[in-house]
Every structure is written in C-alpha cells, then in structure tokens.
Amino acid sequence: MRVGLIGYGYWGPNLARALNQTDGLDFVACCDVNPKNLRSAMRAYPQLNGFSSPAEMWDSVDAVVIATPICTHFHAAQAALRHGKHVLVEKPLAHSSVLAEELVHQAERSGLILMTGHTFIYSPPVVKIKELIDSGALGDIHYISLSRVNLGLYQKDVDVIWDLAVHDFSILLYWLEAMPVWGRSFGRACVQENKNDVAFIWLEYLSGIVAAIEVSWLSPQKLRRTSLIGSKRMIVYDDADPCEKVKLYDRGVVLTPPQSFGEFQLTYTMGDMVAPHVSTREPLLLEVEHFIECVRQGRQPHTNGAFGLQVVQTLELVTANSGQIRAVGRAEEGSIAA
C-alpha cells in the first residue's frame, strides 16, 4: 500500500515519522503548498516524491493522511475519496457537521476507509480505562471531570474548544458510547479578540452521567487530569504522569437504608489503589497501524467517519450554547438526540 501525506506543517512531521516507522506500507509521497515545508519533508525522507498540490499526487498513492488546517479537511478528504483513496484525516473530521456527514456518506458509497485521527482512542491508558468501565469495575458512573490545560499552543483557525476539548469529546464518546443530550460552554477570549483561549464545558448524558471539562491555552502548568467517579470505584487518569497514568481507587460512598427506623447511613469504602501496568507504546504509531490494518482488511476503524461526525456534533452543541453573559445568544439552550 502506497501512502501519501498531505500537509507537512505543525503536525505533519509527527505523522511522517509514524508512517516511516510503520510496517506494511510504503510512505512514498508528500504534498504541501508551502515550498519550505515540502523541502523540509524531502530532506528528512529523501525517498519521498514531493508535490505542491494533492491533485498531482493521486496517481502515486493508494491512501492519504491529511494534516492540513482544519477548514481544509473537508475539501482534501472529499477530493481523496473521489479519486478512490482511503483517508486518514486529522481531527476534527471537518469544520462543520454538515460537511462531516457528507464525507461519511461519500465514504460509505465508495466503500473506502475514512478514519479520523482521534489519537487518544489508541492511547493505552484510555483503552485500559475503557476495559475497566466495560468490566463493571467502576459500577455506575456518577460523573467525569476532565482538565486539559497548558501554556499555548494557539491555533490559527480554531478556538481552544476545537483544539483541545475535541480530545475529551472523543474520549467520552469512546468510553460512554453515547452522545451528550445537553451541553453548554463558558469561556473567555483573553488574549485574542473573538477566540476563546480558556473554556469550561458541561455535558449531560441520558444515563444521568454528567461531565465537566476545563481547557486552556493559558495555564502555567500542564495538566492532563481526568477523574471518573463510579458507584463502586474511582479512577484518576493523569496523562502527564510519566509512570502511573491510571490509578484505580477502591473507594466510594454507599447509602445504607436504615435497619429499623431512623436515618439512612453513609458508609465509606477505603480500599487499595491499583495502578495497572499500561503499555508505553506511542499512540500515534498505534493509530497509523490501525489505519493500515483496517484498509487491508476492509473493516471500519474505531474512529471512523461516523465517530468523527459525532465529535463534530458535540463541538457544535457546546459552541452554540456558550455561557458568557455578554455573548449573544447566551440564554438559548439546545439539546440534540443521543
């Protein structure tokens, strides 16, 4: 399978490295409208054919990986699918759900693989937590709280929700296998006009689970901290911890009915904490391997077009319901079906 990379700007070099290290594919081509980026790619990977536009590349490849600015995802992916190429497109799938849905339909009609690069779904700690949830170890999930903050890096074309919360939306979708039925965001454009660099998000699911997300480009410390609070056990997932990213706490609070008459009693469980061993393989490599495997075997990726579409729908849901008192339309609330 011959694979070409479209876009060698900020994130493209990481995908190039992953493509170059993965077995079962030939990394043969790269295209970038910026000649400087293209030269840089070809110096690092002398075997590549370089192109200044995707149109010149179609004959050379069987599949493409798209790492261009978000607003161009749709057109690049659409063109690739039209030319019969399998597509792995960086997240989010497109800058609107209408366009994302169009890509999903096009991939379905053509029988091609369309995968969205939600890397965290291939991250061993996130997969381990999915297994723990599915095993019933947590009991019923009460709530999930997620913090993803650091200093920079500002994106040119999107705000902090589309840049950072997109990860949390994909993780929640993967873990809960459900869309939120209600969502709302609150934030502030601190440094640049009209572009939120800090945001807080609330989500509610049909099951009653609530989730809260904090994302920021303006934090002096890097936090990647997620708590999952279940009726039986609790998890703290700290992706910034080099060693023990997942901690499972055998802790909880149980409401015991009164024995004869009297008050309900609260009982605390204070058991062990276990940090399960989690593979340290790089998620990006696992993502690219999964793409290659899905193309070869003709099966749907975990983060296929439909998955990517649901993430874009969540982004739109919370963006529409923004909570600042001064923002137009603050009071309007929306909900979408699960």
Add this chain to the structure above:
Amino acid sequence: MRVGLIGYGYWGPNLARALNQTDGLDFVACCDVNPKNLRSAMRAYPQLNGFSSPAEMWDSVDAVVIATPICTHFHAAQAALRHGKHVLVEKPLAHSSVLAEELVHQAERSGLILMTGHTFIYSPPVVKIKELIDSGALGDIHYISLSRVNLGLYQKDVDVIWDLAVHDFSILLYWLEAMPVWGRSFGRACVQENKNDVAFIWLEYLSGIVAAIEVSWLSPQKLRRTSLIGSKRMIVYDDADPCEKVKLYDRGVVLTPPQSFGEFQLTYTMGDMVAPHVSTREPLLLEVEHFIECVRQGRQPHTNGAFGLQVVQTLELVTANSGQIRAVGRAEEGSIAA
C-alpha cells in the same frame, strides 16, 4: 474578655482548641444541647462552665463563638446580639440572605462585632496572593479556576456548594473585592436524593474576569488547587502542598501588533517561577486572634457581617441558577447587582 462556645459537635472542638490557645481572652463556657458533646468538652477543658442551652450562658460571657448546624446560625447569633454579646459565627453567616441581612442590621444598630468564620481569609497563602494581586504583579486577571474536592465529609443539612464552594466564594470576594454579576451551577446528587455531592460553578464579574469552581465530596484524591491567570503573571495555589503552596509564574502570552503589515504575533514569556515564603501559622488561630482584636479595638473584622452576607448572596445566586437538564427551572438565569 470572657468567651463562650456554642456547639461542640463536628467543628466546635477545633474552635475550642483555638480559643484555649489564644491570649487575651478567657475561654469560660460551652453549651451544647447534646449532653454527650458537652461532657466531651468539659473533659477536655475542665475550666469550662457547661450549659445545655445558650439562654443559660449569657450572664457568663462577653462574646460567643457559634459552631452549630447552619440552619441554626441565625437564631443563635440573633439571640447573642440581643443579649449584647459580640459574635463570631461559623460560615455561612445564615441559611438565607434575608436572615443574614437581618443579622448585619442588628449588629450595626447595637454596635457589636459580628464576624463570620471564613477561615481562609486568614490563611497566609490567601493573604499573600491578595498582596500579589494588589501589587499589580499579575497584571489584569483573565480568569480563576478553583478545584476543591475530596472523599466526604457529607454535611447533614447542606449540599456540597454550601459546604465547600462557600470557601471559594469568600476567597474570590476577598481577592476581587467584587460580587459576580452572573453565576450558574451544574451538579448531580449521586449518592443521596436531592443533595448535590458534586457541583461545577461558573461566575462572571463586571471587570470581565471569569471564574470556574469544581467542588465534590466524591473524589478519591484531595485537591485544593486554584489557578489565577493574569495578563502579566500566573499563580498556582495548591493548599494541599505541604511546602510550596503559592507558585508565581513569570509566564504569559502577549499579542504584539504587526510591525509593518501582516498578522498580530503571539509572544510567550517563559520566566522564572517563585514560591514566596509563606507563614505556616494556623489560619484558625489567626481568625480567633483577629476576632479578639476587633472586639477589643471596636473595629470591623475583614469578614464582618456584610462580607458574610455577600457570600450567602453568591450561594443563592448559583443555587438558583442550577444547570441540570432535569432540574426544574434550569433555563432561568438571574443576575444580581455588584
């Protein structure tokens, strides 16, 4: 000055210890309706006169400290003021702003000291941050994010907002010297019916500052983490860190206008971090000392009745605007004047 303690249940023993250690007062009396609590107090402090109701205690004391359940704060404080006693009442001042306001008026009319026990306002790290803010070290504050979560301890008569977020509201009022103009909360009653044990709160101030608070009784780890993000510098205040509670980061993002034509540039500042030395004196002792000093000198405490009233108003603001989709009245929003 003879001081009596009303209530020797959960928190009373801490206040008793502080009263016993503080110079300039005679800790002479204690009253509790529960005979077991009263016996316990008198065993620990044999010098005390014990009473089963406040009414019996008025002749023995010049000032009282009230540590009873929240819904009884008003009546206990009102009675004490009527009998001409100075009052230090645990936070919140009362379980409604109408009642809190009544206490403020009564104290004003009588010329007695009414102080609310917002202990954090006497905590050296909180005071140090106030100094840093006032010195201009942070520049303009963009946003403040606060997390206050742990496992338990459930309160009988209030939810997690009235139990934990009350601290954050007092700290924000002290730092910003302003009331939020808009507020909203979102939470869930996970273990007990109708009593939120996790809540998320958003606040907005006239200056444009936004604040987000997370409070929970259902977290496996104890977090006491507050970030203040300013245009010049940033602070992380971690009250659970035994050594370096306050960290001042000389970091930021500056938007530079284009030199000739072109785009605005974002420049990052990456300077030193300073953890200023902060006294390790116990806030509760400092609070009691402040009360005694204010009574002696006839001056208003930092957390006087008016301060306590504003905290209760904030509690009511965010409780009224609760965000769950299933809660009655979710969509109604309110705002109060600063």
Add this chain to the structure above:
Amino acid sequence: MRVGLIGYGYWGPNLARALNQTDGLDFVACCDVNPKNLRSAMRAYPQLNGFSSPAEMWDSVDAVVIATPICTHFHAAQAALRHGKHVLVEKPLAHSSVLAEELVHQAERSGLILMTGHTFIYSPPVVKIKELIDSGALGDIHYISLSRVNLGLYQKDVDVIWDLAVHDFSILLYWLEAMPVWGRSFGRACVQENKNDVAFIWLEYLSGIVAAIEVSWLSPQKLRRTSLIGSKRMIVYDDADPCEKVKLYDRGVVLTPPQSFGEFQLTYTMGDMVAPHVSTREPLLLEVEHFIECVRQGRQPHTNGAFGLQVVQTLELVTANSGQIRAVGRAEEGSIAA
C-alpha cells in the same frame, strides 16, 4: 493504672496529649526540673500533680513515661525501675549500650515492663511493610535505601545519627529481625563544631542484604523515603506522602539461564503497582496503647528493652566506624555479632 510523665520540654507535650487521649490509664502526674515547662503542662492538663523532681513522684504513679534529654534516660529509667515503676522511655534507650544493657537486666530482674519509644514500629505503614516482607511478597531482599532529611531540628546533646538514623535502625531491626554485621558512617559537621548535621550510613547483614541511610538536618525539602528492593517485588515507602505512603511494585529483573548455549538473559517484570490501604491512626497513640496493654497483660512490648539495646548497639557500631578522611580513627573497621 496511674501514669506520670517525666519531662515536658520538646517532645513531652506530644506524649502528654497521647496519654490524655488514651483509655485505660489515669494521667495523674508530671515532673520537670524547669518550672516554666511544668507550669505549661499544668495549664494544659489541670488535673495533673506537678513535681520538680522524679523522686517526689514515685508514690503517685504506677508507671512513668520518660521524655528527658538522652543523656538522662539511663538515670531516670533506673530510678523508676528501682521504685517498681513500669517504664516507657523515649528513644534511644540510653546514651551507651553498656547502660542500656544494665536497664534491660534490671527490668528482667524486677519483672517490670521496660519499653523504648520507637514510635515508627507502631506506624501502620511500617507494620504493613513488615507483613508484606513476612508474606514473601518481595522474595529475597536485595537492598534497602533510606532517606530522612529535613531542615532542622538540631538536638542539643546528640548528632544527626543519634537523632534521625535511630528511626531507621529501629525500622530495619523490626523488618529484618537481625542486627547488621558490618556498619560504617560518613558525614560532616557543617554548622556546629564536632556535631555531624549530615551523615551517610552503610550496613551489611549476614543474609547479604545491604542498607544505605542518608540523614540530614540541612535539607531544604523534607524527605522520608525508603525503597525495599526484592527479587520478586519492590516497595517505595514515602512517609511524607499524605495519601499513598506504601507502594508495592510488581517489578523486577530475572536472570534466565541460557536455553541451549549462549548468554544468560535478563528479563524485566513490569506489572501493576498497588498502594494498599493503610490506617491513618496516629503512631504515638498506638505506641502508648501498646505500652498500657503490655503492662496490664504482663507481656513484652515489641520495642522492649532488648530491642532498644540493639538499636543503641547499631548507633555505636556506625559511630565508631566513621568515614571522614580527617576524622581520627577513620580507617578502623569493626563488626559485631548479630
């Protein structure tokens, strides 16, 4: 049982609090040569009879707790035993092994309880690790590394080994149930003449286990970190961690013999980490309870006189073999029988 406290200086107030909180004893008397200390004790515990010398106290008590300077431990304990009193003496038991041995013999002859206040032996994390060792969870222990450093607090009459390493010696004796067969120390008197404020200690046991200890009064951060490296599993015990003091790692390195011919292979085990739930009860209370129980039941405490003697012998062993090039007697090495 009537108990008296001898010495209300630096550590005495902690023991007084523990005696006051423990059931099954009457805390009736205190003696201190310093009138200011004595007044302070009697203000805090008005029920006490105060004495300026132990000689006046014997009639009032059945047992004594001794918290005087180290060089006076022997005389105070000897006098108490002579007057038929059970004795709990602060660690170390005495300032020389000859004197410590004399106390052990005297207690044996008199049938009285003699206990040394090695508090760590009653600390739940230390006890949990003892259980893990005895269960075979670690396999064979390869080595133990211990760090106990902080800023201050200087002792008047002893150096940092006698002040801090005494804890580590007691813990090693409890865990390994063996005396070191070889020991050596290296240190420096940085601030005060002739009194080491930093020291490093090496110990070797008959089983082949080696141990290394670092103690310092001159460290900007407080460290209480102990690693136990076994052939099957490893433990990190961090007493300064407020939540997870004991971490058991299912990690190790195994040397596999060659299958046909060739080299031995090293295989790494990388399993889960478990932080077992450990009680948070205060060690000092557990120590005092143990003393009372042993007196009542006439059985030997875990840290009886013989245990305390072995700790003093270890202190002497490493002090004798000090490693500084400029110190007199550096090159002499010694060993004592286990």
Add this chain to the structure above:
Amino acid sequence: MRVGLIGYGYWGPNLARALNQTDGLDFVACCDVNPKNLRSAMRAYPQLNGFSSPAEMWDSVDAVVIATPICTHFHAAQAALRHGKHVLVEKPLAHSSVLAEELVHQAERSGLILMTGHTFIYSPPVVKIKELIDSGALGDIHYISLSRVNLGLYQKDVDVIWDLAVHDFSILLYWLEAMPVWGRSFGRACVQENKNDVAFIWLEYLSGIVAAIEVSWLSPQKLRRTSLIGSKRMIVYDDADPCEKVKLYDRGVVLTPPQSFGEFQLTYTMGDMVAPHVSTREPLLLEVEHFIECVRQGRQPHTNGAFGLQVVQTLELVTANSGQIRAVGRAEEGSIAA
C-alpha cells in the same frame, strides 16, 4: 567537515540523530561490525556510506564520533587520532586511566580535538547550577547528595558505577573544579554474579565538601535527584521533573555567637524558593554543536581528554575502595592527589 559515526548499537542512533540535525557538518559515514546495525543506520540515513570497520572509513571523514562498547573506546580513538581525525568519544573515555592518559597525550601531540561525551555538562540545568555556584549564591558548599536510580538498563561490559555514577562524577568535576581526595564505594551484585547493580559512593574534597551518590539499576521509580547544600542557599536539581528541574531555596542555618555569654544560637533562614527558567534544548544536540565548534575554532572542549581522564580516575578510585565486608580488599583505602 565530514563526520563519521563508529557504532550504531544502543546509543549510536541517538548520536546519529544529533549529527543529522546539526548545522555545520556533513554526516557522511557510519561503520559497525554488526551488519544488522549497519543496515539499520543506512535505512534511516540513506545518504551515509556504510563500512564494516573503521579502517575503511578514514579517507571519507575529518572527524569521528565513537559509540562502541566501553572496552573498545581506547583502540577506536587511538586509531582515529593516528589517522589525523578529531574525536568525540562516548563516556567514559577509556576503561582504564592509563589508556585514557595515553589518548590525552596523543591528542596533545597531534593537535587534534579529543572530546569525551559527558552529555550532562551540556545540559542547561547543570550549566545553570554551575553559574549559581560561581556567583556565590550558595555560599560555601557543605555537601552534595546525588541519586540516579531506575529499573535497568543493564550494560554488558560494565557495572552500575561505570554506567551511571560516571555522570555524577563528571557533574561534580564540572561544578567543583576539583578531584576528590578520598573516595569509597559500597554495593551489591544482586542479579548477576560479580557485577554490582546497586552502589553507594562517598567522596571527600580538599575543601571539606563531601558528596554521596546512590546509583541503581534496580529501582521501581526513576530518580534523578541532586541536592546541593550551601551555607547561604540550597539547590534541589530534579532532572526527572518535566518543568522545574532546578529549585533554589533561600534557606539555611546560621550559628550566631553568643551576645554576652552563653550558648551559640542556631538561626534558620526561611526565604523564597526560585525555580529559574532553564532552556529545554536537548543536551545531546548542544554537545555535538560544541564539538563541531571546537574543531572549527581549534579550542579545547569543556569535556576534553583531560576532563575525561579525571572522570576515569575517579571511577578507579571508588572501585578500588569498595566497601563490602565480603569483598577482597575491603579495608584498603586509597587516596589520590587533587
């Protein structure tokens, strides 16, 4: 300048990446006796000429980087110098000080650059600490304590001292600009016969400074922790901390002479902690840049042959004086001139 790499085994790939990223040189050749390694190098860097022995490579290069097993350093470097090539050889310079000295002389006679790859001397935190020491910020250094432990990685031909403590010796030499006058080690071969996988080292300097080092391949957690205790200030350098590697504490203990008569008083300083901003540039790149610059300008590298020789002498000093009771020759002590 044409540069060739000798050895593409464990560490060689890192040096290859650094050579490929550095300006001012042509990375033109690689040699490795193992054909598999050589193929791997040429696939990653297709521009390279590949050789199976250094002898074939001399005509193609002006300088070489040597990353072969330690016992071959001497012969590879000697041959390169004889053929007039500048040499950057991985640490340690050679497996004996006699051989290391021979290389130093040979480089001197030939006027070629001989540099030892002591990477830490090019690490920004280590350089920052050197500046702080030289500025007098610490006052007189009392002692330095260094821990460098992790799980694996076992070296084939050397023990843990030659593998890990070599870093600490180079750092101490750089900071203190002095050799230890006395040294001693203590360790254990836990997994493999006759090869220590844990070791503790004591060093003493003419100035009175003492240093203690702990190195281990058998630790469940990775520690890279160094404390420098000075009379005025203290530093904790934690190379495993992703953000704040260097912390400067304005803390100390001062011995004040008695004012009239009486005892000396100890006064504690408890000031701020500052974590200076430190560049995050990769040390290996800085090392390679320094080598290229020194070759171009004909000046001595910081870690030239003489520096590398002194590190080997320290390795020999502490290896000779090993402290295990069962080891032959334990009691013999040695000292070398500063």
